[in-house]
Amino acid sequence: MAKLGSSEDVPVTQALLVTVLKVLRQYPLITILWLIILRFLVRRYLSPLRKYPGPFIASGTRLWAAYSTYLGHTEQDYIALHNRYGPVVRNKPNQLSFSSPEAARQILSPGKGFHKTDFYWVFPPYGNPDIFTEVSEAKHAILKKFAGPAYSLASFQALTPCIEDTEQLLCAKLDALAGSSTTPIVDLGAWLHYFAFDVLGRVAFSSSFGFLEQGRDIDDSIAFIDEVQTYDGLIGQIPWLDYILRRAPYWDYLPFVKPIGNNVMTRTALGEMNARQEGKTKPEGRDLMEQLLEAHAKDPEKFTTGNVFAIAHGAIFAGSDSTASTMQTFCHSVFSNPQIYKRLTQEILAADKQGQLSDMITWDESQRHLPYFQACLKETMRTGPAVGLNISRKVPLSGAEIDGTFVPGGVEVAVNAHVLHLNTDIFGADADKFRPERWLVKEGDDNDETRVKRMERYMFQFGGGSHVCIGRNLAILEMSKILPQILRRYKFELAYPGRPMKKHSSFFVVQQGLEVKFERR
Numbered sequence: 388m389a390k391l392g393s394s395e396d397v398p399v400t401q402a403l404l405v406t407v408l409k410v411l412r413q414y415p416l417i418t419i420l421w422l423i424i425l426r427f428l429v430r431r432y433l434s435p436l437r438k439y440p441g442p443f444i445a446s447g448t449r450l451w452a453a454y455s456t457y458l459g460h461t462e463q464d465y466i467a468l469h470n471r472y473g474p475v476v477r478n479k480p481n482q483l484s485f486s487s488p489e490a491a492r493q494i495l496s497p498g499k500g501f502h503k504t505d506f507y508w509v510f511p512p513y514g515n516p517d518i519f520t521e522v523s524e525a526k527h528a529i530l531k532k533f534a535g536p537a538y539s540l541a542s543f544q545a546l547t548p549c550i551e552d553t554e555q556l557l558c559a560k561l562d563a564l565a566g567s568s569t570t571p572i573v574d575l576g577a578w579l580h581y582f583a584f585d586v587l588g589r590v591a592f593s594s595s596f597g598f599l600e601q602g603r604d605i606d607d608s609i610a611f612i613d614e615v616q617t618y619d620g621l622i623g624q625i626p627w628l629d630y631i632l633r634r635a636p637y638w639d640y641l642p643f644v645k646p647i648g649n650n651v652m653t654r655t656a657l658g659e660m661n662a663r664q665e666g667k668t669k670p671e672g673r674d675l676m677e678q679l680l681e682a683h684a685k686d687p688e689k690f691t692t693g694n695v696f697a698i699a700h701g702a703i704f705a706g707s708d709s710t711a712s713t714m715q716t717f718c719h720s721v722f723s724n725p726q727i728y729k730r731l732t733q734e735i736l737a738a739d740k741q742g743q744l745s746d747m748i749t750w751d752e753s754q755r756h757l758p759y760f761q762a763c764l765k766e767t768m769r770t771g772p773a774v775g776l777n778i779s780r781k782v783p784l785s786g787a788e789i790d791g792t793f794v795p796g797g798v799e800v801a802v803n804a805h806v807l808h809l810n811t812d813i814f815g816a817d818a819d820k821f822r823p824e825r826w827l828v829k830e831g832d833d834n835d836e837t838r839v840k841r842m843e844r845y846m847f848q849f850g851g852g853s854h855v856c857i858g859r860n861l862a863i864l865e866m867s868k869i870l871p872q873i874l875r876r877y878k879f880e881l882a883y884p885g886r887p888m889k890k891h892s893s894f895f896v897v898q899q900g901l902e903v904k905f906e907r908r
């Protein structure tokens with residue numbers, strides 16, 4: 388019998404700890420390895436998610452998801468994952484991925500208590516979140532209340548002159564290339580990328596970044612933004628790593644690190660913000676920054692100048708690669724299908740001949756007179772959504788019923804538009820094909836109208852619920868203008884038919900290789 392106070396009554400846990408420390412000192416690598424394996428097994432088998440299928444590795448570590456993101460085609464991995472394991476898949480130890488569009492509607496519905504995961508917390512700016520990076524629903528609602536009016540369609544339509552100036556500049560640059568015999572093949576994708584950035588510069592700060600003017604990626608700023616987003620997307624899979632990487636005090640001193648603010652977009656935004664506050668510049672019309680400053684003036688405590696800067700600056704990062712990627716997918720899909728290209732250009736040229744299109748095609752004309760163009764645009768956003776990574780949310784503490792399965796509180800749930808848009812019940816048996824005709828409604832056919840409305844309800848290219856893309860009005864407005872504009876002006880063909888574009892999903896699907904031969908009509 389052990390006597391009280393003797394070494395024999397040392398509690399078991401303490402003894403175990405002492406033994407572990409001893410072994411750790413003697414065999415450090417082997418012990419760490421065993422602890423990792425133990426952690427993996429605990430996460431895999433003691434979790435309430437253990438009943439869900441998925442890759443073995445993903446059930447015990449987030450490395451599966453991180454590696455898929457690192458490879459750059461995560462959306463394809465998730466399509467394969469759901470084809471193999473079914474509609475609900477365990478893709479991380481504490482995350483389930485859903486493939487049904489109905490599940491996505493439930494997860495993204497506002498007011499149900501779901502909120503953004505720590506994935507978003509990795510995206511800069513640190514300490515001053517914008518509408519995209521704010522993970523608190525309450526704070527997000529305040530930002531949206533003040534910023535919402537500036538993102539309305541009417542606000543962006545009032546800035547049409549900024550968009551049209553940029554359209555004219557793009558056409559002037561393309562005219563010069565079309566007339567030149569030295570550049571028979573042109574990287575249209577790069578020009579559309581410059582266009583998307585310059586439009587945002589004008590709309591947000593009345594100041595073009597100069598990409599179109601100079602015909603190049605100034606200071607490699609666009610490439611740098613893509614690098615930053617690649618980091619965000621990857622580290623966002625295991626957010627605590629950000630503490631020992633970009634948030635660590637030594638990070639900025641590492642020789643390969645370029646400061647985040649060192650790009651032409653941030654410099655322009657900062658310069659403009661300072662100049663406005665000092666009363667040195669007047670914007671052309673009420674641009675985004677001006678409207679946000681007006682909102683600030685109404686309630687400076689709730690909506691600070693820090694919020695104004697974060698939101699106006701954040702719009703460039705949320706709105707440029709996304710719109711550029713969509714326009715590139717549109718052109719590649721249409722130019723790859725001669726029948727579709729023919730029908731589309733015939734529609735635009737016929738509308739033009741009938742005097743239905745102005746010199747600069749307007750939003751209204753594009754909506755009223757170009758139904759096949761609008762169908763092509765919707766089909767582009769269905770088959771090639773610009774966001775490649777999953778959209779993830781945390782389930783409220785009370786848990787939630789999603790698509791017939793009860794998910795406990797605190798679990799993360801994720802959806803990916805590339806997966807959702809392949810649903811054959813909603814989009815038809817040929818959901819994997821680019822077929823714009825599916826969006827056309829036969830006049831007077833009520834069933835057809837119901838079918839198309841149902842498809843529209845289950846489109847997630849702009850996310851959904853309280854976090855639905857706030858900039859979608861601008862994106863649709865500028866694409867509805869510039870795409871028919873260039874199709875009316877030039878004849879295009881792919882320089883390398885049958886060759887897919889190179890893609891890399893950071894958060895957005897960043898693409899390269901939309902090379903075309905073209906001439907003026």
Ligand code: HEM
Pocket residue numbers: 518519701702703705706707709710713772773774778779847848849850851853854855856857858859861862
């Ligand atoms: C075709 C172009 C675009 C696409 C496909 C797109 C897609 C998306 C998606 C999927 C989300 C939801 C992300 C999530 O919940 O994780 C989102 C959010 C957002 N987008 Fe866009 N976007 C586009 C253009 C724009 C533009 C032009 C702007 C700014 C002018 C913009 C600003 C934002 C912001 C601020 C959010 C965060 C909204 C919130 O959390 O409440 N986007 N976008």
